[in-house]
Amino acid sequence: MNWQPTATAQILSLRAALLAQIRGFFAAQQVLEVETPVLSGAANTDPQIESFTTNLSGSGKAPGRTLYLQTSPEFPMKRLVAAGSGPIYQICRAFRQGETGRYHNPEFTLLEWYRPGFNLQRLMNEVEQLARLLLEPHMELDNSERLSYQQAFEHYAGLNPHHASIKQLVGCAQRHGTGNVTGLAEDDRDGWLNLLMSHIIQPQLGQQRLTFVFDYPASQAALARIRPGNPSVADRFELFLNGVELANGFHELTDATEQRNRFVSELQQRTLAGKPAVPIDEQLLSALENGLPDCAGVAMGLDRLLMFASGVTTLGETLCFPIDRA
Amino acid sequence: MATYSTNEFKRGLKVMLDGDPAAIVENEFVKPGKGQAFNRVKLRNLKTGRIIERTFKSGESIEAADVVETEMQYLYNDGEAWHFMHPDTFEQLAANEVVVADAKMWLKEQDICILTLWNGAPLSVTPPNHVTLKVIETEPGVRGDTATGGNKPATLETGATVQVPLFVNEGELIKVDTRTGEYVSRIRE
Numbered sequence: 001m002n003w004q005p006t007a008t009a010q011i012l013s014l015r016a017a018l019l020a021q022i023r024g025f026f027a028a029q030q031v032l033e034v035e036t037p038v039l040s041g042a043a044n045t046d047p048q049i050e051s052f053t054t055n056l057s058g059s060g061k062a063p064g065r066t067l068y069l070q071t072s073p074e075f076p077m078k079r080l081v082a083a084g085s086g087p088i089y090q091i092c093r094a095f096r097q098g099e100t101g102r103y104h105n106p107e108f109t110l111l112e113w114y115r116p117g118f119n120l121q122r123l124m125n126e127v128e129q130l131a132r133l134l135l136e137p138h139m140e141l142d143n144s145e146r147l148s149y150q151q152a153f154e155h156y157a158g159l160n161p162h163h164a165s166i167k168q169l170v171g172c173a174q175r176h177g178t179g180n181v182t183g184l185a186e187d188d189r190d191g192w193l194n195l196l197m198s199h200i201i202q203p204q205l206g207q208q209r210l211t212f213v214f215d216y217p218a219s220q221a222a223l224a225r226i227r228p229g230n231p232s233v234a235d236r237f238e239l240f241l242n243g244v245e246l247a248n249g250f251h252e253l254t255d256a257t258e259q260r261n262r263f264v265s266e267l268q269q270r271t272l273a274g275k276p277a278v279p280i281d282e283q284l285l286s287a288l289e290n291g292l293p294d295c296a297g298v299a300m301g302l303d304r305l306l307m308f309a310s311g312v313t314t315l316g317e318t319l320c321f322p323i324d325r326a
Numbered sequence: 327m328a329t330y331s332t333n334e335f336k337r338g339l340k341v342m343l344d345g346d347p348a349a350i351v352e353n354e355f356v357k358p359g360k361g362q363a364f365n366r367v368k369l370r371n372l373k374t375g376r377i378i379e380r381t382f383k384s385g386e387s388i389e390a391a392d393v394v395e396t397e398m399q400y401l402y403n404d405g406e407a408w409h410f411m412h413p414d415t416f417e418q419l420a421a422n423e424v425v426v427a428d429a430k431m432w433l434k435e436q437d438i439c440i441l442t443l444w445n446g447a448p449l450s451v452t453p454p455n456h457v458t459l460k461v462i463e464t465e466p467g468v469r470g471d472t473a474t475g476g477n478k479p480a481t482l483e484t485g486a487t488v489q490v491p492l493f494v495n496e497g498e499l500i501k502v503d504t505r506t507g508e509y510v511s512r513i514r515e
Contacts, residue, residue: 046360048357048360048361048362048363098333098384099355099357099363100355101354101355101356101357102354102355104355104357177379178366178379178381180380180381181364181381181382181383182380182381182382182383182386182388183382183383183385183386184362184381184383188362190361190362191362191383193361194358194361194362194364195362195364195381197358197361198356198357198358198361198364199356199364199366199381202358220360220361222360238359245358245359248359248360273385
């Protein structure tokens with residue numbers, strides 16, 4: 001049996017040291033550490049993310065009650081912020097069905113934090129400050145870089161992602177040798193943008209530096225607010241280092257009606273794609289109706305961060321027991 | 327018809343790609359933070375040996391290829407086809423020159439080979455890693471010279487030519503590594 005850990009003792013102590021540094025960083029900023037439930041009666045409606053399910057017995061109903069393992073702690077943390085918690089952070093395990101690979105393990109450690117009163121620029125500054133604090137003792141980092149989604153596409157793919165036709169997106173993929181994609185519909189604009197991003201652009205982002213990409217297409221807003229304009233863009237950023245995504249941040253959507261519409265629209269997309277319907281988080285919607293303070297929030301993948309701090313090349317090497325040994 | 331979802335992709339899995347059987351060589355799960363996940367896959371076309379890169383939207387399915395590997399004994403060549411026999415069932419199969427390809431240089435009657443079969447028909451032949459073959463033609467050996475370097479070409483009974491040390495003579499048996507085509511040792515009968 002493969003009972004032994006994959007991570008070395010050195011990496012395990014580095015993990016412990018990073019956790020201590022993070023807690024010290026937030027204590028100094030007077031951000032409160034919180035814990036929220038891993039299990040939830042509602043799930044993430046995002047059609048690209050699948051939740052693990054489990055069953056609660058003794059709930060008063062014979063078949064028990066279906067519960068979902070969190071794919072991130074976002075909803076309960078927003079409920080805390082709505083209840084007046086002020087700035088909060090959490091280090092927790094998140095679970096995503098079917099995500100296994102070089103940089104993915106179905107359960108992974110997230111650092112997520114919320115900053116009332118912050119806009120995206122201020123949050124990016126804080127993310128950069130923390131990332132440098134954690135990484136610089138272990139690796140050299142050049143000056144950080146901030147690119148809009150449009151700039152990243154223009155620079156690395158030679159096209160404007162907001163105005164290019166789908167035909168141009170497909171043509172670009174073909175020129176880079178990835179035009180043949182089984183299952184990607186010809187009219188799936190965001191699908192092709194995601195393909196160009198993940199296959200052509202992302203591998204080149206953040207070479208020995210922290211690269212923030214912001215102003216995503218409004219169609220990829222997820223839980224970020226949309227800033228009207230021409231084009232309208234999502235007030236959202238991602239952080240990349242050596243071609244790997246490390247963090248994803250939002251200027252949070254606080255409008256309950258808009259949030260409900262997005263949930264419903266995502267459920268429709270799930271049905272169209274033949275994916276299971278999941279319950280909408282009505283408690284989050286009630287919290288938004290009650291009033292979520294203007295805030296920005298971000299989730300950072302700590303296993304990936306540890307991967308760079310320790311100089312290994314696969315996520316599995318940072319975990320004591322990756323999924324095939326779990 | 328059996329199919330495999332991208333969730334089942336792993337090295338060695340045999341699938342149908344553009345009408346040909348192929349084996350997955352490498353499978354990478356790629357996912358932007360929010361958005362569509364993909365599987366970037368490298369596959370080997372089992373007919374041509376060519377490596378193909380292909381991307382699948384995660385969750386898609388692909389037809390499975392009925393490809394199996396089986397040990398069979400090489401019997402003889404009738405001038406057109408190479409004949410093999412299953413050692414337990416005595417079932418016989420014939421493989422043409424395209425299928426046998428480079429393996430024909432190493433096929434010696436009675437040797438056990440691995441045949442890759444697609445829908446029951448031979449797709450490729452893998453000879454044993456080491457074969458013992460007779461030298462039928464080479465320059466005369468240098469007697470006593472078993473230590474110093476230096477090689478010369480030798481033609482073997484199957485038609486293959488390999489580099490052998492100077493002391494090897496015609497009529498002798500040598501062991502050859504079929505994966506590299508290199509001489510391993512002289513076999514004393």
